[in-house]
Amino acid sequence: MELQTFWFCVIALLWLGYLFLEGFDFGVGMLLPVLGRGEEQRRVLINTIGPVWDGNEVWVIVAVGSMFAAFPGWYASLLSTAYLPFTVLLLMLIGRGVAFEYRGKVDSPRWRRTWDAVIVLASWVSPLMIGLVLSATVFGLPLDAGGDRVGSPLVILTLPNVIGALAVLGFSLLHGAAFLSLKTEGEIRERSRGLALRYGPVLLLPLAALMLLAQLREGTTWTWVPLVVALVAALAGLARQGRWRDGQAFALQGVALAAVVVTLFGALWPNVLPSTLNPAWSLSVAETASSPYTLMVVSWVAAFGTPAVMVYQGWTYWVFRKRISTAHIPPVHAPSPGGAH
Amino acid sequence: MVPVELLDIARWQFGITTVYHFLMVPLTIGLAILVAGMQTAWYRTGNTRYLKMTKFWGKLMLVNFAMGVVTGIVQEFQFGMAWSQYSRFVGDVFGAPLAMEGIVAFFVESTFLGLWIFGWERLSKGVHLACAWAFSLATVASAYFILAANSWMQHPVGVEMVDGKPQLTSIWAVLTNSTVLAAFPHTVFGCFAVAGTFLMGIGGWKVWKKDRQRRATESEPKSMADSASRPAGDDEDRKLWHKSMRLGAWVGVVAFAGLAISGDFQGKLMFQQQPMKMASAEALCHTEQPASFSIFAYGDVSQPDCESVKSFTVPYVLSYLANGDFTSEVEGVQELVPEYQQKYGTHLPDDPRLGEFAGAPIKYTPNLPATYWGFRFMIGFGAVAAASAAAVLWFTRGGRFPEGRWWGPVAIANIATPFLGNIFGWVFTELGRQPFVVAPNPSSDDKVWMFTAQAVSPGVSPGEMLTSLIALTSVYAVLAVVEIFLMVRFARGGVEAVMPPEPDEDDEDSDVLSFAY
Numbered sequence: 130m131e132l133q134t135f136w137f138c139v140i141a142l143l144w145l146g147y148l149f150l151e152g153f154d155f156g157v158g159m160l161l162p163v164l165g166r167g168e169e170q171r172r173v174l175i176n177t178i179g180p181v182w183d184g185n186e187v188w189v190i191v192a193v194g195s196m197f198a199a200f201p202g203w204y205a206s207l208l209s210t211a212y213l214p215f216t217v218l219l220l221m222l223i224g225r226g227v228a229f230e231y232r233g234k235v236d237s238p239r240w241r242r243t244w245d246a247v248i249v250l251a252s253w254v255s256p257l258m259i260g261l262v263l264s265a266t267v268f269g270l271p272l273d274a275g276g277d278r279v280g281s282p283l284v285i286l287t288l289p290n291v292i293g294a295l296a297v298l299g300f301s302l303l304h305g306a307a308f309l310s311l312k313t314e315g316e317i318r319e320r321s322r323g324l325a326l327r328y329g330p331v332l333l334l335p336l337a338a339l340m341l342l343a344q345l346r347e348g349t350t351w352t353w354v355p356l357v358v359a360l361v362a363a364l365a366g367l368a369r370q371g372r373w374r375d376g377q378a379f380a381l382q383g384v385a386l387a388a389v390v391v392t393l394f395g396a397l398w399p400n401v402l403p404s405t406l407n408p409a410w411s412l413s414v415a416e417t418a419s420s421p422y423t424l425m426v427v428s429w430v431a432a433f434g435t436p437a438v439m440v441y442q443g444w445t446y447w448v449f450r451k452r453i454s455t456a457h458i459p460p461v462h463a464p465s466p467g468g469a470h
Numbered sequence: 471m472v473p474v475e476l477l478d479i480a481r482w483q484f485g486i487t488t489v490y491h492f493l494m495v496p497l498t499i500g501l502a503i504l505v506a507g508m509q510t511a512w513y514r515t516g517n518t519r520y521l522k523m524t525k526f527w528g529k530l531m532l533v534n535f536a537m538g539v540v541t542g543i544v545q546e547f548q549f550g551m552a553w554s555q556y557s558r559f560v561g562d563v564f565g566a567p568l569a570m571e572g573i574v575a576f577f578v579e580s581t582f583l584g585l586w587i588f589g590w591e592r593l594s595k596g597v598h599l600a601c602a603w604a605f606s607l608a609t610v611a612s613a614y615f616i617l618a619a620n621s622w623m624q625h626p627v628g629v630e631m632v633d634g635k636p637q638l639t640s641i642w643a644v645l646t647n648s649t650v651l652a653a654f655p656h657t658v659f660g661c662f663a664v665a666g667t668f669l670m671g672i673g674g675w676k677v678w679k680k681d682r683q684r685r686a687t688e689s690e691p692k693s694m695a696d697s698a699s700r701p702a703g704d705d706e707d708r709k710l711w712h713k714s715m716r717l718g719a720w721v722g723v724v725a726f727a728g729l730a731i732s733g734d735f736q737g738k739l740m741f742q743q744q745p746m747k748m749a750s751a752e753a754l755c756h757t758e759q760p761a762s763f764s765i766f767a768y769g770d771v772s773q774p775d776c777e778s779v780k781s782f783t784v785p786y787v788l789s790y791l792a793n794g795d796f797t798s799e800v801e802g803v804q805e806l807v808p809e810y811q812q813k814y815g816t817h818l819p820d821d822p823r824l825g826e827f828a829g830a831p832i833k834y835t836p837n838l839p840a841t842y843w844g845f846r847f848m849i850g851f852g853a854v855a856a857a858s859a860a861a862v863l864w865f866t867r868g869g870r871f872p873e874g875r876w877w878g879p880v881a882i883a884n885i886a887t888p889f890l891g892n893i894f895g896w897v898f899t900e901l902g903r904q905p906f907v908v909a910p911n912p913s914s915d916d917k918v919w920m921f922t923a924q925a926v927s928p929g930v931s932p933g934e935m936l937t938s939l940i941a942l943t944s945v946y947a948v949l950a951v952v953e954i955f956l957m958v959r960f961a962r963g964g965v966e967a968v969m970p971p972e973p974d975e976d977d978e979d980s981d982v983l984s985f986a987y
Contacts, residue, residue, distance in 0.1 A: 201561020208550030230536035277929030464963025
């Protein structure tokens with residue numbers, strides 16, 4: 130029983146890590162056409178996340194892989210029921226990953242414009258899909274007794290889930306702006322900071338609505354605590370941003386996000402995926418969990434692996450800790466069309 | 471629930487996405503290790519030639535790496551999306567190696583790759599080299615966990631049935647499954663075969679081009695002046711490509727030897743673990759003793775009675791391949807079918823969740839043309855690639871390169887052979903497993919098996935599945951063109967296009983990044 134609870138928390142933590150880390154790199158991608166005026170500035174934006182976005186993305190793979198290992202029934206029902214959103218998410222992650230790597234490999238404005246469009250599209254659409262499926266796992270889906278979907282592929286598009294989609298989108302955008310004000314200097318820093326201050330409250334609105342909804346529909350008394358923490362941290366973050374404390378603002382957004390994830394997963398517990406058709410068909414932690422032996426095996430791996438991941442990913446951020454600006458961007462270096470000779 | 475076309479679409483999708491993913495993976499694994507080796511040589515000798523090799527082959531590796539990473543995400547998700555019943559059935563066992571792969575290998579790979587790409591001059595040379603080894607060894611570890619998961623589907627071990635589902639009793643048994651211990655070396659040798667042939671192909675093409683250019687300038691009237699003014703770097707450049715080519719050929723020869731030995735071992739194991747797969751690989755319709763190996767067949771091998779098939783055979787060889795004994799008996803398809811029917815049933819369960827498959831008869835013979843030819847093409851393409859590596863070692867010894875206008879294109883075309891061998895090998899091994907998704911372990915009585923028809927997601931509509939199949943296939947097709955376009959461009963660009971420009975003297979302490987996207 131304790132191992133099942135532990136793994137429920139580990140999965141919440143992995144999703145938190147993913148939303149925190151890839152949240153800001155989605156935000157940077159979304160802001161590419163807004164804050165990146167001209168090629169040099171766009172390259173500054175992309176290079177703030179250049180060395181780290183790939184490591185960030187692995188969090189979603191490990192979150193989903195851990196759901197498979199620890200709660201196979203959860204993994205199977207959520208991914209097959211939300212088949213289309215996951216398909217769209219996969220297409221976006223494919224395009225986005227390739228775009229970062231290939232964008233600078235040919236020195237041509239048209240080539241770069243194409244990949245920029247892919248980055249922007251994927252950075253807007255991916256958080257929507259993630260928000261959609263995460264709120265669906267909290268609010269439930271029309272599952273039959275076997276855990277499979279009843280109804281059309283689009284049954285996931287309910288109002289609460291759409292609010293959830295907008296919540297992750299809004300958070301990612303704000304988080305991206307805060308990250309850029311922390312990682313750049315000069316003009317881009319000022320504009321991203323201005324954007325965070327001006328639109329911050331609006332961007333956080335769907336997230337607040339999502340939390341309140343989850344709390345009212347599924348929550349318990351104690352989940353009011355993280356809800357309040359989330360609101361206070363988010364507002365304090367904006368206040369610190371106003372005082373040019375970029376690092377504190379960014380960290381406080383992280384605290385707010387952590388509180389949101391705790392509220393949502395707290396509201397979900399002891400289920401992992403409710404059925405909106407019949408409460409008896411809801412998938413619970415106890416029903417979907419792997420055997421104690423399997424959970425113990427993956428616990429040992431996670432116990433040694435996860436801290437190591439945090440250490441070396443933290444080290445990566447330390448290595449590339451410097452703020453960058455257009456003055457740091459080297460000239461484009463790519464093969465010329467005809468080859469060397 | 472579960473109309474027939476849903477299963478077909480899901481299988482096509484899995485086949486296409488997995489084969490495509492496995493075009494990228496072997497090149498990534500083999501090339502990553504070779505690049506780490508080149509960087510080590512530079513670190514130890516300080517010779518710029520090794521630095522140039524690291525940068526050039528490293529760039530091609532990165533173009534490919536990105537594609538391997540993004541197509542791998544699809545793999546992790548599609549078990550749940552398209553194969554929910556499979557995921558529920560095997561989750562207690564199958565998820566663990568996947569989660570381990572993520573935590574132990576994939577995190578290391580992605581994080582240290584980022585450090586390696588952006589860390590030139592930012593990190594000390596030693597630390598930067600350590601990053602190269604970290605991500606390249608992590609790709610090998612990744613392969614191990616994925617193959618452990620796949621091997622469990624081929625040969626379930628370390629489990630007992632509890633409430634109709636396999637429950638893990640020993641992770642150690644899963645990680646040391648005889649099937650993975652055989653499949654892992656075979657697959658890794660396959661990766662080096664791909665990477666070696668890749669170096670050989672592009673390196674050879676560059677040498678061929680240099681030689682042709684040189685001959686063209688020498689035959690011109692004012693050749694004296696030209697050859698005198700030919701930059702000294704040109705000879706050095708040729709040496710670099712020649713060395714890369716020969717390195718690739720050596721790697722290839724060793725890898726192909728390893729492939730043959732590990733393949734023989736794996737084949738003998740498969741004759742015990744999945745006799746039907748191997749009988750199908752041989753289109754061996756009737757039990758023979760001693761059994762002959764079929765080199766080539768014509769007629770319709772898809773008929774299990776084999777009446778129309780004429781086959782060129784070598785006597786005794788199949789007995790040896792199967793059992794290491796030239797006179798032993800090898801069971802044929804016709805004799806195996808009743809055995810399988812007796813052990814695993816003649817019809818699928820009459821379960822309404824199986825939809826159109828409920829109570830359907832089970833066809834135990836895999837797709838014979840696919841297994842028969844898949845097996846032969848795997849070996850055939852491998853043999854062509856092996857012979858080419860050996861030929862390159864002989865004909866290019868001591869800096870030689872044969873004259874002839876076709877050698878350049880041939881070197882490039884030859885890059886495809888080990889890829890094709892890999893693909894046919896996987897098509898054979900996965901189609902040969904049918905009709906099972908989890909093939910039964912004949913030496914165990916724990917009754918763990920699952921038919922592919924039982925594995926697909928019952929709640930997903932064929933329309934959704936077709937949408938994702940078309941979308942993924944189209945995106946993959948476009949990206950294949952882009953990747954090849956970039957590879958060609960960087961190959962043409964050569965070393966100049968990947969070496970950073972020489973820094974200005976007074977620019978020593980500038981803040982410009984050594985690398986940026």
